[in-house]
Amino acid sequence: MYKLIAIDLDGTLLDDNKDIPKENLILIHELIDKGYEVVIATGRRYWSAKRLVKDIDRSLIILANNGNIVRDTLEDKIIIKKYLDAEDFRILIKEGRRRGLHPIVHVDNYEEGYDIIIEMEKENQGYNNYISPDETRYRQIEDYLELEDHKILAVIYAGNRRELESFHLDINERHPNRYNSHVMENIQVAEALLEVMNPLGCKWLSLLEYAREKGISPREIITIGDDNNDAQMIKNAGCGIAMKNASKQVKAVADIITEKDNNQSGVAFELKRVLKL
Numbered sequence: 001m002y003k004l005i006a007i008d009l010d011g012t013l014l015d016d017n018k019d020i021p022k023e024n025l026i027l028i029h030e031l032i033d034k035g036y037e038v039v040i041a042t043g044r045r046y047w048s049a050k051r052l053v054k055d056i057d058r059s060l061i062i063l064a065n066n067g068n069i070v071r072d073t074l075e076d077k078i079i080i081k082k083y084l085d086a087e088d089f090r091i092l093i094k095e096g097r098r099r100g101l102h103p104i105v106h107v108d109n110y111e112e113g114y115d116i117i118i119e120m121e122k123e124n125q126g127y128n129n130y131i132s133p134d135e136t137r138y139r140q141i142e143d144y145l146e147l148e149d150h151k152i153l154a155v156i157y158a159g160n161r162r163e164l165e166s167f168h169l170d171i172n173e174r175h176p177n178r179y180n181s182h183v184m185e186n187i188q189v190a191e192a193l194l195e196v197m198n199p200l201g202c203k204w205l206s207l208l209e210y211a212r213e214k215g216i217s218p219r220e221i222i223t224i225g226d227d228n229n230d231a232q233m234i235k236n237a238g239c240g241i242a243m244k245n246a247s248k249q250v251k252a253v254a255d256i257i258t259e260k261d262n263n264q265s266g267v268a269f270e271l272k273r274v275l276k277l
Contacts, residue, residue: 002036002220002221002222002238002239002274002275003036003037003214003216003220003221004036004037004038004039004207004211004214004220004221005031005036005037005038005039005221005222005223005224005271006039006041006063006203006207006222006223006224006233007028007039007040007041007223007224007225007267008040008041008042008224008225008226008227008230009040009042009044009052009053010042010044010187010226010227011187011225011226011227011243011245011246011262012224012225012226012230012243012266012267013028013040013267014052014262015262015263016263018052020052020053021263021264021268022265023265023268023269024265024268026268027267027268027271027272027277028056029056029057029058030277031271031275032058037061037211037214037216038058038060039060039061039062039207039210040053040060040061040063041063041067041203041207041230041233042062042063042064043154043184043195043227043229044064044065045064045065045106045115045116045153046062046065046071046076046110046115047115047137049062050062050073053073059072059073059074060073061073061079061210063080063203063206063207063210065106065154065197065201066154066195066197066201066229067080067202067203067205067206067207068083068153068154068197068198069081069082069108069153070206070210076110076111078108080206080209081108081151082153082197082198082200082201082206083108083151083152083198084153084154084155084179084196084198085178086150088179089144089150089152089155090145091175091178092155092171092179092196093144093145093155095167095170095171095174096155096167099163099167101157101167102120102124102126102127102157103155103156104116104117104118104127104130104131104155104156104157104158105117105144105154105155106152106153106154106156107149107151107152107153108151108152108153109139109149109151113137114137114139115138115153116131116135116137116138116139117140117141117144117147118131118138118139118140118141119140119141119142119143119144120140121140122138122140127158128158128159128189128190128191129158129189129190130156130158130189130190130193153197154195154196154197155195155196155197156193156194156195156196157193157194157196158189158192159190159192161183161185161191161192164183164192164193164194165192165194167194168181168182168183168194177199178199179196179197179198180196180197180198180200180201180202181194181195181196181197182194182228182229182231183228184227184228184229185247186226186227186228186245186246186247202229202232202233203225203229203230203232204223204232204233204235204236204237205232207221207223207233208236218236218238219238220238221237221238222237222238222239222240222241222271223239223240223241224240224241224242224258224267224270224271225242225243225250226242226243226245226247226250226262227246227247227250228247228249228250230242230246231249231250231253234250234253235253235254239255239256240253240254240256241254241255241256241257241258241270241274242256242257242258243257243258243261243262243266243267244257244258244259244260244261244264245262256270258270
């Protein structure tokens with residue numbers, strides 16, 4: 001019997017307009033009311049994720065920044081936190097600069113009113129349109145290497161897929177076990193995103209940690225997602241579901257591929273079948 005359902009946001013629970021389709025919303029409420037643990041597992045920062053699920057009229061657990069920060073939406077209480085080591089952060093920044101790459105740094109400063117740190121103006125094309133023009137929850141500094149507050153959740157590079165894949169492979173070969181990283185390809189803001197985090201920072205490991213505290217085993221977990229940062233949790237869960245619109249990597253490790261995509265309420269359609277609702 002399944003007890004916990006972890007759902008990705010972009011390309012999964014949300015349609016391409018970043019709304020939760022009515023069928024998905026109704027199902028989420030039904031699942032929670034039936035006693036299922038429903039967890040939002042996203043690469044987005046906590047503030048952004050919480051805003052996007054505001055129509056879900058229930059308390060939720062959000063695994064934000066790919067599980068590097070886990071909070072309860074009722075009181076914004078931190079349940080799990082995994083920061084990137086300060087020295088590893090410095091190495092990463094220097095390696096990226098050698099390649100002319102300009103990262104966006106996600107930090108755990110939710111209570112202080114910002115969760116992004118940048119070096120250049122937010123409109124700078126070096127960020128490849130990653131930052132919205134109306135973004136307000138950011139702090140601009142002169143040099144990442146002079147950063148004293150090291151509550152770093154993720155370092156994000158947006159840009160050319162081939163260039164980012166090359167950097168991804170290079171940092172892991174030259175600095176093994178220092179980072180957990182992946183290249184996102186099923187996105188809208190840029191051709192690709194490289195996300196670099198704490199070596200233990202991933203959706204599946206944080207989900208597993210949370211589930212254990214609840215007395216829930218891996219075989220009692222359903223996971224559903226669409227992009228490469230979802231692959232590990234889809235591969236290891238009791239039932240891993242890839243969206244119809246998922247990347248090839250995710251589909252290759254899934255138990256089920258939905259018949260409908262994120263614009264057709266594929267989450268609700270498939271979960272109803274799996275859970276016989």
